Amino acid sequence: MGIRDIKEYINSKRELVNAFLDSYFTPPIKPIKLNDAMVYSLMAGGKRLRPILCIASYEACGGKAEEIVSYASALEFIHTYSLIHDDLPAMDNDDLRRGRLTNHKVYGEGMAILAGDGLLTEAFAILSTTDHCSESGFMPPSSSLLRIINSVAKAAGLHGMVAGQAQDLLSEDLAPEEQTLAFIHSHKTAALIGVSVKMGAMLADAPEEAIIKLTGYGANIGLAFQVVDDVLDLTESTETLGKPSGSDERKKKMTYPSLYGIQESKKRAESLISSALACLEGFDDKAWALRDIAAYMLNRKN
Amino acid sequence: MGIRDIKEYINSKRELVNAFLDSYFTPPIKPIKLNDAMVYSLMAGGKRLRPILCIASYEACGGKAEEIVSYASALEFIHTYSLIHDDLPAMDNDDLRRGRLTNHKVYGEGMAILAGDGLLTEAFAILSTTDHCSESGFMPPSSSLLRIINSVAKAAGLHGMVAGQAQDLLSEDLAPEEQTLAFIHSHKTAALIGVSVKMGAMLADAPEEAIIKLTGYGANIGLAFQVVDDVLDLTESTETLGKPSGSDERKKKMTYPSLYGIQESKKRAESLISSALACLEGFDDKAWALRDIAAYMLNRKN
Numbered sequence: 001m002g003i004r005d006i007k008e009y010i011n012s013k014r015e016l017v018n019a020f021l022d023s024y025f026t027p028p029i030k031p032i033k034l035n036d037a038m039v040y041s042l043m044a045g046g047k048r049l050r051p052i053l054c055i056a057s058y059e060a061c062g063g064k065a066e067e068i069v070s071y072a073s074a075l076e077f078i079h080t081y082s083l084i085h086d087d088l089p090a091m092d093n094d095d096l097r098r099g100r101l102t103n104h105k106v107y108g109e110g111m112a113i114l115a116g117d118g119l120l121t122e123a124f125a126i127l128s129t130t131d132h133c134s135e136s137g138f139m140p141p142s143s144s145l146l147r148i149i150n151s152v153a154k155a156a157g158l159h160g161m162v163a164g165q166a167q168d169l170l171s172e173d174l175a176p177e178e179q180t181l182a183f184i185h186s187h188k189t190a191a192l193i194g195v196s197v198k199m200g201a202m203l204a205d206a207p208e209e210a211i212i213k214l215t216g217y218g219a220n221i222g223l224a225f226q227v228v229d230d231v232l233d234l235t236e237s238t239e240t241l242g243k244p245s246g247s248d249e250r251k252k253k254m255t256y257p258s259l260y261g262i263q264e265s266k267k268r269a270e271s272l273i274s275s276a277l278a279c280l281e282g283f284d285d286k287a288w289a290l291r292d293i294a295a296y297m298l299n300r301k302n
Numbered sequence: 303m304g305i306r307d308i309k310e311y312i313n314s315k316r317e318l319v320n321a322f323l324d325s326y327f328t329p330p331i332k333p334i335k336l337n338d339a340m341v342y343s344l345m346a347g348g349k350r351l352r353p354i355l356c357i358a359s360y361e362a363c364g365g366k367a368e369e370i371v372s373y374a375s376a377l378e379f380i381h382t383y384s385l386i387h388d389d390l391p392a393m394d395n396d397d398l399r400r401g402r403l404t405n406h407k408v409y410g411e412g413m414a415i416l417a418g419d420g421l422l423t424e425a426f427a428i429l430s431t432t433d434h435c436s437e438s439g440f441m442p443p444s445s446s447l448l449r450i451i452n453s454v455a456k457a458a459g460l461h462g463m464v465a466g467q468a469q470d471l472l473s474e475d476l477a478p479e480e481q482t483l484a485f486i487h488s489h490k491t492a493a494l495i496g497v498s499v500k501m502g503a504m505l506a507d508a509p510e511e512a513i514i515k516l517t518g519y520g521a522n523i524g525l526a527f528q529v530v531d532d533v534l535d536l537t538e539s540t541e542t543l544g545k546p547s548g549s550d551e552r553k554k555k556m557t558y559p560s561l562y563g564i565q566e567s568k569k570r571a572e573s574l575i576s577s578a579l580a581c582l583e584g585f586d587d588k589a590w591a592l593r594d595i596a597a598y599m600l601n602r603k604n
Contacts, residue, residue: 029460029461029465030469030485031465031469031472034464034465034468034469085416085419088412089411090410090411090412090414091415108392110390110393111468111471112392113390113415114464114468116419117418117419118460118464118468120423121422121455121458121459121460121464122455122460124455125452125455127451128449128451128452128455129452142445142448143444146430146444146447146448149426149429149430150430153423154427156423157419157420157427158331158336158420158423158424162336162416162420162423163331163332163333165416166333166336166413166420167332169412169413170333170335183332
């Protein structure tokens, strides 16, 4: 069965993704400063959660990780763009991310905006490329790739992340309120994490029923991720987080703990993880990594 | 043969595009402020040059405009996003666009950045949608749409617009220099205009030779457009332009006139238009609009 330790699994898939990302800008694109700004944030030590979830989902459907690393990595382009834009002074105005200066602090606001724009656009170039898998002999059908691009665009854009970030921006300083909080969390973070899992199943050309189940797993785990994130911001140190702890509170962000308290939020995360696991019923042992990632997510510290 | 006046042709195709764009956000997406910010710039009276060129190219290859309005309009989403981001204080810092306040002046910088992000992402959702043409019974092959998405992503991103805008930003205050100027113009403006024409041919599933010729037409006309734009900034009034005239000079932008002078720039634009027309050799009368648009572009005032 190969490696069964989830930490080793995550590390080995992260290596695959990092190798792809690392080689992507070799040779660099012009102008070099734009290239460097993108690489700076792309290679800043991210967890690669979205690509890893995509790969684990693909493997749960019987595929081999190596076949889809490029497509999975496109999700990290989108995630990185969102971090660069979120950190801008006009948005969350953060100076620190993963223990390093944020993109605009190093490259200036204009270049940071363009680095984000470039990463987002290039993600769709990667998802629509049909020849970079020729080494492995694997080639998803054009119709699957089109459906994937459509799902990813919706989850990253107006039916997901961009809408969630806009609502987040509009809700600062407002009293926490259940419906708005649910909208922000499901759109800002859960949508892209959810589509990462769905995408793995679509790349595997899995039966519709399996795609629906894995989409359910993804939606629950995506929401759980954000609830845990909110709690960690209050309970962990700046050092552990790699960004200032307690910053949600200072910025008067609408979060789960601000509405329900820390204990209730933890319970909510646990319940979401249970729901995620329930969606995997009927999947065989090839879904072990998806199962173990769910538990792992609950116990993460940053 | 229908309408043969190019102004009427442009107006009628613009109406088609405007009708699609106008209905796109009905019902509006949430949050409503994000919706309004996008609509504000999308419906600000743009020329719709890119969608019209796409449609004219599609018609030159034997298609009917109505079949591809949605795909063509996606180009206007991308163009509008680029204007919103370019106008930001960290970029060109413009207060006025098409005679109205720029997006961030009305909605704030954070919302303007998100409106741009949302429009860009939604463009790829539109290009990957396969069911909105069912009314006309037209449906491009999945493989064509994938190729189109790939070409558009490259032209809008790191092999085109984003790279050009980054170089433009880096070149302010520098002495004009031939190679850099050529890079900026071919990437910042010409790439997206060029791919608009190419896309029309690809939607029509035209023979590779026709796609290559129309790509050549697009590249030349795209470059001509930017050279004319540089000249107009110096020779037309703020009122005619809908934005402050002479602003390139004030911002010390690297432009054609700054390097070659106005007269030489006009000659260069004429020569590019001739090259564009030469690419249409072998096309029959269905390419009349593409031919007339080339001449029209040379004589535009804004």
